[in-house]
Structure formats: structure tokens, C-alpha cells
Amino acid sequence: MPPIRDKFTIHSKAVVCQDVELKGDITIGAGTIVHPKATIFAIAGPIVIGSGCIIEEGAIIVNRRKEVMRIGDDNLFEIGCRVESPSIGSFNTVSARARVHHTVRISSHCVIGAACLVVPVDDEILDEYTVIYGPAAERRVWSGRGRVQEADLRRKHAEYLREMLPKFNRLRRGDGA
Amino acid sequence: MTPSIEYYCPCLAASPHPPPPHLPSSTYSFHPLHNLFFCEECDAVRCNRCVMVEVSGYYCPNCLFEVPSASVRAEKNRCARNCFHCPNCRNTLTVVPSDPPDDGDARMSPIVSSTLGEPPFFLYCNHCRWDSAEVGITFEKPTGLAAQLQKFEDSAPESLEFERLKEHFEPFLRASSSSSSALHSAAAHHVHTNPITAAASSALARDIPGVGKYNPLSRSRAGRDKHAHKNDIPDYKSRVEVASAGINAGGGEADVDFMCRLETMSEVAALEQRWVSSWVASLHSSDLKPLRIPLQSKKSKRCPSCRHILIKPEQKAQSVRYKIKLVAANYLPAISVSLPHAQAAVEMMKRSTALNKSAAATTVDEHGASAGALLAGKTYSFHLAFTNPLYDPIQVRLKKAQMMQAPGADGDKTRRPPFQVNLPSSPFPVAAFAEAWEYEDDEEVMFGLEEDEGDLDGMGRQQRDGRSKTRTLGVVEKRANVTVVGGEVILTKEARGRVKFNMLVSYTYRSDDPDGAEENVTGTPSRSHASSKAPELKNFSFYTVVDLGLIVPREESRIDPDI
Ligand SMILES: [Zn+2]
Ligand SMILES: [Zn+2]
Ligand SMILES: [Zn+2]
Ligand SMILES: [Zn+2]
Numbered sequence: 001m002p003p004i005r006d007k008f009t010i011h012s013k014a015v016v017c018q019d020v021e022l023k024g025d026i027t028i029g030a031g032t033i034v035h036p037k038a039t040i041f042a043i044a045g046p047i048v049i050g051s052g053c054i055i056e057e058g059a060i061i062v063n064r065r066k067e068v069m070r071i072g073d074d075n076l077f078e079i080g081c082r083v084e085s086p087s088i089g090s091f092n093t094v095s096a097r098a099r100v101h102h103t104v105r106i107s108s109h110c111v112i113g114a115a116c117l118v119v120p121v122d123d124e125i126l127d128e129y130t131v132i133y134g135p136a137a138e139r140r141v142w143s144g145r146g147r148v149q150e151a152d153l154r155r156k157h158a159e160y161l162r163e164m165l166p167k168f169n170r171l172r173r174g175d176g177a
Numbered sequence: 178m179t180p181s182i183e184y185y186c187p188c189l190a191a192s193p194h195p196p197p198p199h200l201p202s203s204t205y206s207f208h209p210l211h212n213l214f215f216c217e218e219c220d221a222v223r224c225n226r227c228v229m230v231e232v233s234g235y236y237c238p239n240c241l242f243e244v245p246s247a248s249v250r251a252e253k254n255r256c257a258r259n260c261f262h263c264p265n266c267r268n269t270l271t272v273v274p275s276d277p278p279d280d281g282d283a284r285m286s287p288i289v290s291s292t293l294g295e296p297p298f299f300l301y302c303n304h305c306r307w308d309s310a311e312v313g314i315t316f317e318k319p320t321g322l323a324a325q326l327q328k329f330e331d332s333a334p335e336s337l338e339f340e341r342l343k344e345h346f347e348p349f350l351r352a353s354s355s356s357s358s359a360l361h362s363a364a365a366h367h368v369h370t371n372p373i374t375a376a377a378s379s380a381l382a383r384d385i386p387g388v389g390k391y392n393p394l395s396r397s398r399a400g401r402d403k404h405a406h407k408n409d410i411p412d413y414k415s416r417v418e419v420a421s422a423g424i425n426a427g428g429g430e431a432d433v434d435f436m437c438r439l440e441t442m443s444e445v446a447a448l449e450q451r452w453v454s455s456w457v458a459s460l461h462s463s464d465l466k467p468l469r470i471p472l473q474s475k476k477s478k479r480c481p482s483c484r485h486i487l488i489k490p491e492q493k494a495q496s497v498r499y500k501i502k503l504v505a506a507n508y509l510p511a512i513s514v515s516l517p518h519a520q521a522a523v524e525m526m527k528r529s530t531a532l533n534k535s536a537a538a539t540t541v542d543e544h545g546a547s548a549g550a551l552l553a554g555k556t557y558s559f560h561l562a563f564t565n566p567l568y569d570p571i572q573v574r575l576k577k578a579q580m581m582q583a584p585g586a587d588g589d590k591t592r593r594p595p596f597q598v599n600l601p602s603s604p605f606p607v608a609a610f611a612e613a614w615e616y617e618d619d620e621e622v623m624f625g626l627e628e629d630e631g632d633l634d635g636m637g638r639q640q641r642d643g644r645s646k647t648r649t650l651g652v653v654e655k656r657a658n659v660t661v662v663g664g665e666v667i668l669t670k671e672a673r674g675r676v677k678f679n680m681l682v683s684y685t686y687r688s689d690d691p692d693g694a695e696e697n698v699t700g701t702p703s704r705s706h707a708s709s710k711a712p713e714l715k716n717f718s719f720y721t722v723v724d725l726g727l728i729v730p731r732e733e734s735r736i737d738p739d740i
Contacts, residue, residue, distance in 0.1 A: 113304065113305075131305055133266060133304055134304075134305070140265070140305060140306070140307070140443065143306075145275065145299070145301070145310055146273055146275075146276060146301060146308070148276035149274075149294055
């Protein structure tokens with residue numbers, strides 16, 4: 001395998017803290033927030049993160065495949081989660097310490113509960129509004145009621161962080177800047 | 178398995194002696210010290226099996242509201258405020274408003290000021306995202322939801338039927354409680370005439386969701402017609418015929434049909450999901466309703482003999498403290514047991530695994546396990562550490578309760594007891610309890626062990642006269658309010674089973690109230706500081722069971738050639 005070439009493209013409106021681990025070809029969209037101590041590894045192929053995502057402390061995002069790992073908008077990756085999905089839609093929540101294997105593609109409005117393991121052997125796509133919860137990683141389908149309010153809350157959350165994080169952390173800029 | 182010790186509660190038994198420890202039933206008489214109470218009035222240990230329990234207050238575990246007992250019944254033992262369980266995952270539900278009309282392009286809309294949302298409100302689970310709108314339950318206002326839900330619950334056919342049943346039996350119960358003796362002859366097979374036992378038996382006969390139903394109705398009715406009850410309760414006519422009314426009460430053709438057409442598991446409500454509801458719940462997971470959270474109670478406990486309160490919690494639901502707390506740990510010395518050779522083995526194992534992690538960890542494990550084990554035919558010493566909770570020093574004396582009978586010695590008279598226990602025979606002191614800063618730093622003293630020559634324990638067995646043997650008996654260490662004494666156990670060659678024996682612990686302490694001696698002959702060990710009056714020495718004894726662990730049979734006995 002050729003050595004990984006680092007190439008960071010960070011939107012000027014994104015907030016990426018200095019103390020994060022980035023490797024490989026990574027693109028971070030407008031308004032996305034990466035907390036300190038988060039890890040984003042584009043090992044095999046590039047990682048492209050959309051706008052308005054929140055990536056919390058200790059979260060690990062890994063691309064093990066050659067193809068581009070696309071992460072949509074307004075996703076929340078909570079503390080200590082590990083995500084290797086080749087593609088992720090929008091408005092998803094991956095809760096604290098959840099683990100999602102590279103065999104799973106996530107569509108939109110999905111919720112992976114705290115500490116849930118999602119590691120199917122065969123490739124799988126999570127339908128929209130799939131909720132995975134509990135110690136046995138049970139599944140159900142969310143009605144979607146309350147989704148507008150949740151999206152609103154997610155944006156307020158991001159807005160607050162965009163304001164507060166730069167006050168206490170040095171920020172990282174993209175290669176271009 | 179670490180060695181353990183438990184304390185005996187006589188539970189008002191006729192005999193003061195504990196049952197032999199090798200009987201499995203004996204475990205019910207022994208308890209860890211922290212589970213026991215102490216009645217000062219009776220000067221006796223009390224356990225959770227013998228105390229009288231009474232409810233001192235009801236509260237909701239979610240909102241911590243203290244519910245007056247009058248409302249508990251009306252509100253059917255569930256919280257009447259805004260506390261609900263998710264019927265799907267049993268997380269607590271929150272009340273949320275509905276989304277504003279979706280403009281179809283939520284992503285692009287700018288951040289909306291203040292709060293979104295409008296009526297109707299519904300209950301929403303943050304964990305599994307179940308919501309009550311899924312089952313058609315919504316509210317115009319976000320308040321008084323429980324009352325609305327209870328109205329719904331109370332109008333359930335089962336609930337109405339139950340109310341009618343209660344009404345029907347009311348006069349019967351009232352009559353039976355007033356003249357229970359007269360009724361005894363009336364219903365020969367109906368011995369439960371007391372309303373409480375009647376309630377209990379009906380509770381036991383309650384239907385269990387998902388468990389097959391036994392319906393004795395048809396048979397018993399036929400029987401009843403023949404030998405009509407001598408007492409004159411009119412026959413009860415149910416409001417609706419359960420089977421025909423199409424109540425989703427479980428069982429019946431409808432459920433069979435549903436199960437036959439089942440496509441995914443999640444269509445069926447799991448047993449745990451149906452178990453918690455008050456009435457027979459439907460088999461369909463799509464019918465699950467939000468549950469008002471069941472109340473919990475704080476309980477106080479009384480001495481079964483003198484009815485004095487042993488423990489009483491503070492009324493406030495938020496408080497975790499007690500108004501009265503007479504726990505045995507404040508009166509009896511705490512005892513802990515250890516096997517020095519096993520501890521040494523564990524130490525060795527740790528050290529060697531730390532040294533060579535990779536090098537055959539398994540063999541080290543094996544070695545460690547066998548080094549810490551009790552091998553048949555060997556002699557081991559054990560340590561008993563006594564911690565004094567009293568503000569006065571105590572003198573402790575130990576005695577082995579009785580000879581161990583070999584377990585399963587089915588009539589084999591020649592069989593010797595599998596082990597012999599020797600305990601220090603002379604009394605030893607345990608210093609008074611004091612706050613940590615009151616102890617002198619250099620008070621820690623290692624004792625050269627006391628003379629314990631000629632220890633017989635009344636067992637008629639001459640102690641071995643080797644000097645090294647006696648060294649394991651007696652005081653090993655004293656520090657602060659802890660005294661450690663050594664004992665030894667001699668295992669016979671054919672020993673097996675557990676090394677478990679009863680031990681009588683007696684201790685003398687200074688009594689607080691020498692004046693009250695005539696009414697209270699034995700006095701009570703009390704934690705309070707002694708008064709200035711002349712100290713009077715009192716004695717208290719209790720039984721314990723010491724479990725040193727499992728005996729590992731010897732290699733020879735394992736490959737026994739005969740038989
Ligand atoms: Zn008891
Ligand atoms: Zn409540
Ligand atoms: Zn739930
Ligand atoms: Zn009492």
C-alpha cells in the first residue's frame with residue numbers, strides 16, 4: 001500500500017480544533033464542528049464530510065475502502081463512537097460509544113443508540129428512520145414525528161459550538177488557507 | 178472463592194443453636210452482618226426474614242413525589258403526575274409538541290428562533306423513539322396527562338369488570354371478616370375466608386400474559402349447580418362474555434390467526450412488554466400503551482417480638498437517610514476470614530505473571546490455584562479479623578459450636594468428621610472504636626502470639642504438642658480497633674465438600690445502664706459513650722458460620738481403584 005498522502009480541505013466556516021488527528025485526504029464542509037481529540041482516518045480512500053455535522057471528543061471516523069466515504073449534512077457523532085460506514089446520509093445520530101462497521105451504510109434520520117454494536121457480516125443499508133437501541137441492538141422504525149424540532153435543535157447545538165469552541169481552542173485551517 | 182463468614186439469626190426459634198452448616202437448609206438462617214438488625218429491647222439479632230415490614234410511605238421513583246396513601250388506591254398504585262414508561266423499552270417518556278408543518282425543505286430553512294412545536298402533544302421516548310401518536314394517543318394540553326390516561330385505563334372492559342366483581346363480593350367479604358368462624362363450615366373447599374388471604378389467592382390466580390390459560394369456569398359452574406353454596410351469594414353475571422366480546426384479552430381465535438400471519442417478530446409484543454401492564458395486554462406490539470410509572474414504597478421494620486422499630490427511613494423521598502437505624506453492625510464485631518496461604522499464592526501468582534507475562538501463564542495459573550486450594554490431608558491456618566464497632570474495648574472468646582458430621586455419611590459410623598478445627602481458647606481484647614485521627618501512628622503491634630498450650634475446645638482431642646503447631650493459634654495482629662487471631666483446620670485424607678463450621682462468638686463489653694439491670698438482665702451493647710457510672714460488664718453471644726472453601730480431594734482418592 002502506498003504511504004497515505006495527507007490533504008486537508010477545510011471550509012472557512014468549519015470549526016476544526018487543533019488537537020484532532022487527521023490522516024489522508026479529508027474534506028470538511030461549512031459549519032461542521034470537529035471537537036478536540038476526535039480522529040478522522042482516510043486510510044484507503046478519501047473522506048468527505050458535509051455541512052453542519054458535529055464530531056465530538058474521542059469519536060473515530062475511518063475509511064477502510066478505496067471509494068470515497070461520503071458523510072452528509074447535520075449528522076451528530078457523539079463522544080467515543082467509531083464509525084466506518086462507507087456512506088452516511090443526513091440528520092443521523094451515532095450515540096456515545098456506538099460502533100458501526102464498514103459493512104453498514106447509513107441512510108438518513110437514523111439513530112444508533114449508545115454503546116450499540118452494528119457489525120453485520122454482510123453488506124447492509126440502514127433504511128431511513130431506523131433506530132437501533134438497547135444492549136441487544138434492537139431495531140425499530142421511527143415515525144419521524146419530532147424530526148423538524150430535532151433538526152432545529154441540532155442546528156442550535158452547532159451554532160452554539162461554532163461560537164464557543166474558538167474561544168477556548170486553536171483552530172486548524174485547510175491546506176489552502 | 179474467598180472464605181466467608183455469616184451471622185446466625187435465631188428467628189425466634191425454639192433452640193438457640195444454629196442448624197448444622199452442611200445442611201443446605203441452614204443457609205437460610207445465616208446472613209451477612211450488613212443485612213442484620215439489632216433490637217436493643219430484646220437484646221437480640223433480627224434478620225429480614227423475621228422482622229415485621231410496614232410501608233412508611235409511597236413515592237414515584239421518577240418525580241419523587243410522595244403520594245398520600247389515600248391517593249395510592251385511587252390512582253391504582255401508579256404515578257398520577259406526568260411520569261410514564263415507554264411500553265417498548267421502559268425508558269421514561271417525555272411530553273413533546275408536534276412538529277410545525279414541514280416545508281419539505283427542512284435542511285435549507287434558517288435557524289428558527291425560540292421554540293418550535295404546536296399542539297397536539299404526545300409522549301415520546303428518547304431512547305427507542307417510540308411515540309404515543311403511533312398508537313393514537315395525543316393530548317391537547319401538555320398537562321394532566323396521567324388523569325387522561327387513567328380515565329382510559331379505568332374504562333377498559335377488564336377494569337370495569339373487576340370493579341363489578343369487587344362490588345359483588347363486597348358484602349361477602351364484609352360478612353366473612355366479621356363472622357369468619359360461621360363461614361368456615363359454609364364453604365368446605367373455600368378455606369380462605371379472611372379478605373386478605375382471599376385477595377392474595379386471587380392475585381396468585383391472576384392471568385399471566387402469554388401463559389396458557391386454564392379456565393375452570395365451565396366445570397366449576399356445573400359443580401356449583403349441584404351442591405349449591407350454602408351461603409347465599411348470588412351467582413355473578415359477567416358484564417360481557419369475554420370470549421365473544423372481541424376484547425383483545427389474549428388467547429382465542431383472533432390471536433391464533435394473528436400468529437399464523439406473523440411476518441416479523443417485532444409485531445408481537447414481548448413478554449416483558451406486556452408483563453408490566455395492569456390488565457391483560459394485547460399480543461400486538463402496535464397496541465402497546467404508555468404506562469404510568471408504578472409507585473415504590475419506603476418501608477420500616479419492627480422487631481417481631483417487642484414491636485420496637487428497628488429501621489425507619491426519613492419520610493422525604495429524596496432522602497436516603499434513616500430516622501431510626503438499629504443495625505447489627507453497630508453492636509456486633511465485624512469478622513472477616515482469610516486464608517494466609519491462599520493470599521500468599523495470589524501474591525506469588527501476580528508477581529510471577531508480572532515478571533514473565535508470556536511464559537506459560539496457564540501453568541502459573543494452575544500452580545496458583547492449587548497453591549491457594551485446600552488439599553485433603555493437610556493442615557491450614559486461617560485468620561479471623563475482629564473489628565470492634567463499640568466505643569469501649571471488648572473481650573472476645575471463640576468456641577466451635579459442635580462436631581461436624583461428615584456430609585452424606587449415610588449411616589457410616591466409622592467415618593470420621595472430614596476436618597478438625599482449632600480456635601484460640603483464651604479470650605482476646607479488641608480495642609475501642611475511635612475516629613481515625615484518634616489513633617496513635619505507631620500503635621500497630623505485631624504479636625509474637627500468645628501461649629495457647631493445651632487447647633482442647635472440649636472436643637476431647639489432645640492438641641498436637643509440636644511447638645510450631647500452637648504458633649498458628651491466638652492473636653496474630655492488633656491495630657486500631659481490629660484484632661486478628663489465627664485458627665487452624667486439619668483436613669482428613671478422605672475429606673471432601675466444603676470446610677464449613679459453626680462458631681460461637683461471645684464478647685464482654687461495658688454496659689451503659691447499670692441501673693436498668695433488674696429489668697434488662699443482659700443489657701445491650703451500645704455504641705454511645707459510657708456514662709460516668711461504675712462500669713458493669715455484660716456478655717453477648719452469637720453464632721456464625723465460617724466457610725473456608727472447597728476441599729480439593731487428593732490425587733489418590735480421585736483414582737480410587739475399588740468399587
Ligand atoms: Zn431472623
Ligand atoms: Zn411521578
Ligand atoms: Zn422507548
Ligand atoms: Zn425486640
